[in-house]
Amino acid sequence: MTRIVIAGAAGRMGQALIRCSRDIETLEITGAVEREDHPDLGKDAGVLADNKELGVLLTSDIRAALSSADALIDFTLHTSVPGNVKVAAELGRAVVIGTTGLTEEEKNTVDRAADKIPIVWAPNMSIGMNLMFAMVQKGASVLGKDYSVEIDETHHVHKKDAPSGTALHLGEKAADGAGENFTYLHDEGGSQNIKDPSRIIIRSHRKGEVVGDHTVSFSADAETIEFSHHAESRDVFAVGALRAAQWICPQKPRIYDMQDVLNLR
């Protein structure tokens, strides 16, 4: 049984982690941590997530929560990550970091902690998307430079950045697989007639409440090969993070990513 503490437990990902953990018999959520001024401190974390009691109260005391657990999953704010990871390193607990947007200084703190504890760190924890990263890289290595690459990404209208970080990472994998430097042309609305076989083209679409759709197409004169991923809800990230938390506990100290967790290297 892996005992897990969630940092950011009242947030959108924290709640998804609690909901998704209910179906997994080999792990137990033993701690739910929130920031010191969170209005729901002291409330049952399960009731907040899906209206079912978990028997774990929201606390701001991460040290006490982690002292009787095996691993920490952090989906908070980038500024909170260094402090949380430092406590985990002092207690010798494994960590899964899903939080994005860390500054260079914050990343250095994580790197230093990895001298003492094993850490999984991945900006996209979806199992399916990590499989797609590996498939796109492999596809590009087989197809080579004669196939042009287009990446289509569709997200909800509230998303601020374009292209998505995931689309860029798919582009990096395609370029890496083909042995090329990653350069791309961006079609912001997804409808321009850009063609440049020497560059990767990324088309961004913004539509309704779409969680995240990505398609990578490799095209030559006689054929087209497509890899597609469709995310239904943010639960895909929670399921991946919970799998990572179980995998990381027995590992040696260093930084790992989801390619390691899923044995895709």
Ligand code: NAD
């Ligand atoms: P959110 O704002 O809904 O939740 C974040 C929570 O963290 C909030 O409840 C906040 O009060 C809490 N928090 C802040 N500081 C804290 C601290 N010191 N200790 C404990 N809790 C603290 O955000 P979200 O949508 O859940 O996303 C959280 C992070 O995860 C973001 O950085 C987001 O980009 C990232 N994310 C990563 C993936 C992935 O696959 N890696 C997927 C989705 C989101």
